[in-house]
Amino acid sequence: MTRRLISSGSRFEAEGGYSRAVVDGADIFVSGTTGYDYATMTLPEDVGAQAHACFRNIAAALAEAGASLDDVVRVHYIVTRADYADVLFPIFGQYFAKARPAATLIVAGLLVPEMKIEIEVTARRRT
Template identity: 30%
Template structure:
């Protein structure tokens, strides 16, 4: 059975979606922008700083279900400029330094709200 997840430790949803959903075995986050939990958009920050905020948001959502980044099976990363890949990847590697999850990283025409990056994750909850 599907259940939605919400935490004040990550930014509130800015549309008709949940921060995450789970069926008790898998947890799927919505794409996380570089928004602070207070709703400040870090769109003028470096791609590295934006990556860090996105992953902190993912981690906060996982923590709401007693999960962590170690439980992530797959991430999908949307970059507005693939030339930012190296800077993104350096910061991303600090969060997933051992046994990193599977990952897709693609350039898209635009990321919502003018951000440089958006990251979503799929994790196990058992």
């Protein structure tokens, strides 16, 4: 199987020289994804709303690759504040109740102050 690039249509991908996701065989690598609505280029203020939007964007990329959130094997969460954990953990559990991927949570600054969370995943399509 050849390598395939998936784009969300975001101008960030073209400017930054990256893809929303790369499919290589059974593996799917989804770039760090924020909560932007790429159609309107808006970002919710609330960290919980941003997390839900991240998962919608990731799920869309995975679907285009022939996979779903249930196929995720690794996730990196990057949040701008540690105290977001109480709000975010139940959201993470909602989306990954079945997959239960290996996970890492990192507290760090993001590109713009409005961004509160970014999520990167690796998935593997089951054969």
